[in-house]
Every structure is written in C-alpha cells, then in structure tokens.
Amino acid sequence: MGRPPDPKRAEARRAEVAAATWRAIARHGIEGASLRTIAQEGGFSTGTLVYYFRNKQDILLFAGRMVLDGVVTRVRQAVSPRPSLSALEQALLTEMPRNEKKRLGWTIWLAFTAQAPSSELFRQEHEQRYAELRALVCMCLEAERTRLASDVDIGAEAKRILGLFDGLGLHALLEPGVYTGPDQVELFQHAMRSLARA
Amino acid sequence: MGRPPDPKRAEARRAEVAAATWRAIARHGIEGASLRTIAQEGGFSTGTLVYYFRNKQDILLFAGRMVLDGVVTRVRQAVSPRPSLSALEQALLTEMPRNEKKRLGWTIWLAFTAQAPSSELFRQEHEQRYAELRALVCMCLEAERTRLASDVDIGAEAKRILGLFDGLGLHALLEPGVYTGPDQVELFQHAMRSLARA
DNA sequence: CTTTGAAAATAACAACCGTTATGATAACGA
DNA sequence: TCGTTATCATAACGGTTGTTATTTTCAAAG
Numbered sequence A, B: 001m002g003r004p005p006d007p008k009r010a011e012a013r014r015a016e017v018a019a020a021t022w023r024a025i026a027r028h029g030i031e032g033a034s035l036r037t038i039a040q041e042g043g044f045s046t047g048t049l050v051y052y053f054r055n056k057q058d059i060l061l062f063a064g065r066m067v068l069d070g071v072v073t074r075v076r077q078a079v080s081p082r083p084s085l086s087a088l089e090q091a092l093l094t095e096m097p098r099n100e101k102k103r104l105g106w107t108i109w110l111a112f113t114a115q116a117p118s119s120e121l122f123r124q125e126h127e128q129r130y131a132e133l134r135a136l137v138c139m140c141l142e143a144e145r146t147r148l149a150s151d152v153d154i155g156a157e158a159k160r161i162l163g164l165f166d167g168l169g170l171h172a173l174l175e176p177g178v179y180t181g182p183d184q185v186e187l188f189q190h191a192m193r194s195l196a197r198a
Numbered sequence C: 001c002t003t004t005g006a007a008a009a010t011a012a013c014a015a016c017c018g019t020t021a022t023g024a025t026a027a028c029g030a
Numbered sequence D: 001t002c003g004t005t006a007t008c009a010t011a012a013c014g015g016t017t018g019t020t021a022t023t024t025t026c027a028a029a030g
Helices: A007-028 A035-042 A046-052 A057-079 A086-097 A101-111 A120-143 A154-174 A183-195 B007-028 B035-042 B046-052 B056-079 B085-095 B100-113 B122-142 B154-174 B181-197
Strands: none
Touching: A007 A046, A007 A057, A007 A101, A035 A046, A046 B122, A057 A086, A057 A101, A057 A120, A086 A120, A086 A154, A086 A183, A101 A120, A101 A154, A120 A154, A120 B154, A154 A183, A154 B035, A154 B122, A154 B154, A154 B181, A183 B154, A183 B181, B007 B035, B007 B046, B007 B056, B007 B100, B035 B046, B035 B056, B046 B181, B056 B085, B056 B100, B056 B122, B085 B122, B085 B154, B085 B181, B100 B122, B100 B154, B154 B181
C-alpha cells in the first residue's frame, strides 16, 4: 500500500551525493571529507547519506568510480567508432585539466589514486580502469600500424602515452601557472607525434 | 647546570620521527597516520612527537619534505659534476620504484602530492622542489644542445621528461605486475632517446 | 651526592569521527 | 481519509583525534 520506492530518483540522489563528495574533497582534502562536511556541501543531512549508502567507504568508492568511469567512457565514445591517433590525441587533450571542471576531476582522481597503495579496493579499481584505458590506446595504435615503424612495441607505446598523460596532467593540476592550457596542448601533441614517428 | 641540549641528537630524533611517519603512512594510508600510530610505529610515545614538533602538520610537512629533498639532492649530485642526458637518465632510473625502498618513497610522495590541491603549504613545497628538478633537467639538455635538433624547446622537453618520469613511476607503483622493473627501464630509456632525437 | 633541566611518558581535554537508533514528514495505495 | 512506507532529519553512542598539561625519568654539571 504505502509509498513505492523510486529507483530513478534514488540513482539521481546518489549522483548528487557523489558530486557533494567531490566538492568536499576539493575543499578540505580527502581526510577532511567527513560525512558531515559532505552532507553540508550537498545541503542534506547525514541521514540522507546513510540511507543511500551502507557506510562511508561505499560513498568514497562510488564517488571515485564515477570519475574514472566518466573518463574511460568519454574516451571510448570518442575513439571507438573510428580509432586513430588523432582521435586519441583529441580525446585525451579534452580530459586534461585545462578548465575548472576538469581540474576538479583531476583533484578527485589524485585523492583516490593516493588511497590505492593502502586500500586493496581502490587499487583494484585503478587496475581495472587503466586496463580499459590501455586497451583503448592500443586499439588506436593498431589502427595505424602501417604508419608506424615496423618494430614498434604497441603495448609499450600505450604505456608511455598514458604515463605522459597522467604525469603532465598531474603537474598541470599542481602548477597551473607553469603548465598553462596552451602549454599542455603543445607538450602533449609534440610528444604524441614524436612517439608516433619512433 | 642541568643537562645541556643536544642539537645533533635532536636532528637525528626528528629523522626517526620522519621514518616512523613514512612507515605509518605506508601501512595505514595518510588518513590513518595519527600521532598515536606514528608513535607506535617508531616505538616512542606521543609526548616525544610533540616535543620535537609543534603540531601534526609540522610532522607531515617535515616527513614529506625529506622525501622530495632526498630525490632532488641525489639527482643533483649524480648530474651536477658532468651534466649529460645519460647521467640524467641513469639518475632518474635509480629513483624509479623498482625496489621496496623506492616504492615506499613513491608511496609517501603520492600521499603528500595528493594533499597539495587542498593545502597551500604542500602546494608550495611541490612547486619549489619541482622547479629545482626542472632546472637540473634543463641543465643536462643544455649541455648536449649540439647533439639536439636546433629548434628543440629545452624547457618543454624538460617538462615532458619529468611528466613521463612521474607518470610511469606512479603507474609502476600502483601496478607493479604490469610495470615490472625491466619494463620501467625499457619504457623510460626508449622515451628518453626518442625525445633526444626530436 | 645533590641539583637541574632536557627528554620522554602519561594523563586529561574538548572536538570530531562513523555508525546506529529514533522521530518526523510526506507521498502514495486502498 | 486512513494506513503504510519511502525518505530524510535529528540525536545519541562509543571511539579516536590533535592538543595541552602534568608527571616521571635520567644524564650531566656543580
């Protein structure tokens, strides 16, 4: 008889909680992101949090998963229909921290990445998402194998590309004055092309 | 008349505290590194901690500073007497997480790096140390300018090298199975040489 | 040996943590 | 309208946190 559950609304509410978690982490750091600060950031009470999540770790895991999930999904959609190095370059450049929205994403990414060494759950999450990313990069390299040197190691090249991507993104996040938006584009494009020629 | 202070011993004690802090962070993550767990890890009481440091943040800042300080110092000593790309390559390879000691260092580095976006103190610390690192890399590139293409942008090349270094090191830390020790050497050396040729 | 102050341990503090329990509200079916 | 139940706010719980105060230990100077 009573009021029926609304799965649609529940999912949207969980996303709101995740967004509030991101803002709380960005403002206070991950160790300052308590249930109370998250709730305050989202404008709801701690009761709402524990109603949609079993405990705090579930909240963090969900919020962290959404970030990397978004990156992988967007890159896949940009690259999957017609894999190419230029499409990959464009997709990764779009993900770099060149505006406030992406900077927030990288801040969250960094906070969760730092949890990986001491949390098996976060480590596995990282491992899975980056396996997907590497596969996407490899797909783009395979598609242009004819344009590459014959002895190129595609797996290794993919690791170098993602290493440079994360490294430059990290430095750009922490020193936006030294790594301006145009700088990031130039740095990454130049490296991608010198790799492709190798 | 009483017992005189011993600055030497005080400095050594602070280093012990820093080492205990590293182990506590490696074991419990940075949010699990409380004054009590740090003290337990080092075998002393919280009283010792607050005797040598004003508060917890000072402990973390000191412990974090020592890690990056060590890296910069070692790279400088390896590269400064006779700057070259091969010396730089060797120095950076030595710092990669290819053994447990270096893996611990990278874990601490990651924990502190993740604090930078929400802590101005840690952000400044990062900025200063990486400015020094970039200067060292630039020095090595300058020393071999004749062997490089004439239109090469040394500042940009330094940023790419350090980006690749941190990115590969980070991934190797989190996925040691995918990035084995020999893999790291091959990945980094290959990239260094393709950059030099550019 | 006594005295003195550095070094360190212990104890106490309020504030905050994650979790759980409890109450209030409101939307829906009957 | 009434009863039921999803949703959410509030309050309380034991435990832990960083900090401060107090006490103990102990090496060396007098």
